[in-house]
Amino acid sequence: MKKLSFIFSLAILIFGILFISSISVKAETQQEKLEHLNQQITEYTQKISELQAKAGTLANQIAQFDAQIRLTELKIDQTQEQIILLGGRIDQLQLSLDDLKGAFSQRAVETYRMSRLSDSAIILFSSPDISKAVSRYHYLQRIQESDRKLLEKLESAQTSYITQKDELVDLEAVLGAQKEQLDGQKAAKDHLLMETKNDEAKYQALLAQAKAEFEAIQAIIAGKGDETEVGKVGKGERIASIIQGPSCNSNGTHLHFIVSQSGAALNPFNYLKPVDYENCSGSACGSGDGDAFNPAGSWDWPISPPIKFSQGFGYTWAVQNSWVGRIYQFHNGIDINSSSSAVTAVQAGTLFQGSYTGSSGCRLRYVRVHHDDGLDTFYLHINY
Numbered sequence: 001m002k003k004l005s006f007i008f009s010l011a012i013l014i015f016g017i018l019f020i021s022s023i024s025v026k027a028e029t030q031q032e033k034l035e036h037l038n039q040q041i042t043e044y045t046q047k048i049s050e051l052q053a054k055a056g057t058l059a060n061q062i063a064q065f066d067a068q069i070r071l072t073e074l075k076i077d078q079t080q081e082q083i084i085l086l087g088g089r090i091d092q093l094q095l096s097l098d099d100l101k102g103a104f105s106q107r108a109v110e111t112y113r114m115s116r117l118s119d120s121a122i123i124l125f126s127s128p129d130i131s132k133a134v135s136r137y138h139y140l141q142r143i144q145e146s147d148r149k150l151l152e153k154l155e156s157a158q159t160s161y162i163t164q165k166d167e168l169v170d171l172e173a174v175l176g177a178q179k180e181q182l183d184g185q186k187a188a189k190d191h192l193l194m195e196t197k198n199d200e201a202k203y204q205a206l207l208a209q210a211k212a213e214f215e216a217i218q219a220i221i222a223g224k225g226d227e228t229e230v231g232k233v234g235k236g237e238r239i240a241s242i243i244q245g246p247s248c249n250s251n252g253t254h255l256h257f258i259v260s261q262s263g264a265a266l267n268p269f270n271y272l273k274p275v276d277y278e279n280c281s282g283s284a285c286g287s288g289d290g291d292a293f294n295p296a297g298s299w300d301w302p303i304s305p306p307i308k309f310s311q312g313f314g315y316t317w318a319v320q321n322s323w324v325g326r327i328y329q330f331h332n333g334i335d336i337n338s339s340s341s342a343v344t345a346v347q348a349g350t351l352f353q354g355s356y357t358g359s360s361g362c363r364l365r366y367v368r369v370h371h372d373d374g375l376d377t378f379y380l381h382i383n384y
Contacts, residue, residue, distance in 0.1 A: 030085040037078040044071040058196060058203035061323050065189040068321075072182045079175045086168050090161065180289040181321075187283030188321040203323075206251070210327040212360035213249035217332065220356050220366055220378060221260050227354035233345045233369060236300060240343040240367045240382035247381060248362040254310055255343060256380035257302055258333035265332035266375075267313045271297035272346070276306035281335075282317045291316050299346040302379060303338040311335040333378070343379050345369050353384050 044067055051064045196202040219225065233239060242255050250256075259266045272295040282290025291312025301307060311318055313334055319325045345351070349371040357363045366380040 030081055030088075033081050034078060034085070037074055037081065041071065041074050041078065044074060056207060056326050058192075058198070058200045061192065061203070061326075062189065065185060065192070069182065069185050069189070072178060072185060076175065076178045076182065079171055079178060083168065083171050083175065086164060086171065090164050090168065093161065180287075184283035184287070184289040184317065184321050187287075191283075192323060206323065207326065208360065209249060209251060210324055212358050212362050213364070214328050215358045215360075216249055216356045216362070216364040217256070217258075217380065219358065220354070220364075220368075220380070221258065221265060221332065222263055225354040225356040225366065225368075227352040227368065230351040230353055233349060233351040235346070235348045236344050238342050239345050239351055239369070240379055240384045242303070242337065242341040242343060243381055243383055244341060249358075249360075249364045250381045254335045254337045254381060255303060256333050256335055256378075258378040258380070260376045260378065261374060265313075268334050269293075269295045269297070269313065271299045271375075272301055273298050275301055278306060278308050280308055280310050281312055283321070289317065300344070301336075302343050302346050302377075303336060304340040304342065305338065308337040309334070310337065333380075343367075343382055346377055347371050347375075349377075 048064060048067045048071065051060060051067060054060050192203075195206065242253060243250070244253050246252060257268055259268045259271055269292075274295050277293055278285055279290045279293055280286075281293075282288065291309075293309050293312070311331055311334065313332070314330060316331045319329055319331060347369070349369040352368045352370065353365075354368060355363050355365045364380065365382060365384065366378055367382060367384055368379075369377045371377070
């Protein structure tokens with residue numbers, strides 16, 4: 001019976017070794033897939049760079065969308081392979097450890113009995129067959145030493161089990177974000193085709209309008225606008241109204257709100273207070289892939305809530321996923337709208353009414369409030 005127990009334990013030990021070997025083989029297969037995906041990702045990244053360097057035609061922009069979509073699909077495949085690889089390692093490691101622990105438990109009684117015999121001579125001379133006792137004793141020692149080394153190796157891996165589980169959670173979060181990005185890229189392509197009707201002239205008109213707006217906004221922040229001082233204005237006092245529909249340098253109803261100090265644009269969310277809103281800054285309203293809406297200040301908003309939020313501050317979804325990335329890489333304010341067209345001062349200060357006429361001939365109106373703390377707030381696409 002004891003002999004069968006030893007044979008069974010040895011079989012379990014061999015199984016554990018073979019099991020780990022099978023893990024390595026599977027890992028190699030997954031690694032080959034990852035290497036192939038990495039190569040394709042590099043190729044498409046290069047292709048996108050080449051397309052971006054070419055002329056800004058509608059056909060080129062559509063080709064960029066297609067390449068970006070394919071690149072994101074490859075990254076999704078890459079993340080899924082990483083999840084499979086890591087998840088397999090975790091599951092197989094746990095199973096292997098459980099099997100070995102089961103084998104050790106079955107030998108526990110025999111190991112405990114032998115440990116009670118403190119003098120090895122007792123083991124040798126208490127047996128009627130000395131040679132069998134010696135063989136049995138050394139055999140047990142070898143098995144225990146092999147088991148100990150293997151268990152140490154597996155327990156070392158088990159120590160990283162929690163870390164690997166955390167990595168798996170992180171990868172799953174990355175996968176979710178990549179899928180949202182893919183949906184956004186497809187939506188951006190569809191939106192461009194809908195806006196332009198696949199017409200090159202309409203696309204060029206959109207680009208020209210965006211370029212003119214960017215030029216004007218940069219000039220206004222730099223103090224190059226034609227301004228007239230109106231006088232002191234109180235917090236919450238009406239100072240303008242949002243133009244309804246398309247207007248000079250704007251393809252739709254919205255307020256472009258900027259916070260600036262000495263000509264440098266600052267993040268408006270650092271000053272505005274939390275408020276009810278609808279996030280339409282991504283592929284669609286409420287899609288979940290849009291810009292962060294995270295106001296953390298104390299200022300009231302320049303328009304009445306709830307706020308319809310169409311573009312954030314900085315490196316926005318539109319910059320990353322739409323044709324506006326050809327015009328600018330950094331959005332220096334936030335684009336917002338509401339059910340009311342009234343625009344009010346976020347803080348008390350001195351009101352200026354201004355305009356800027358750029359190279360396109362378009363005259364963009366705005367108001368600026370200079371506040372006592374040295375900050376300036378700009379309100380664009382308005383009437384006064």
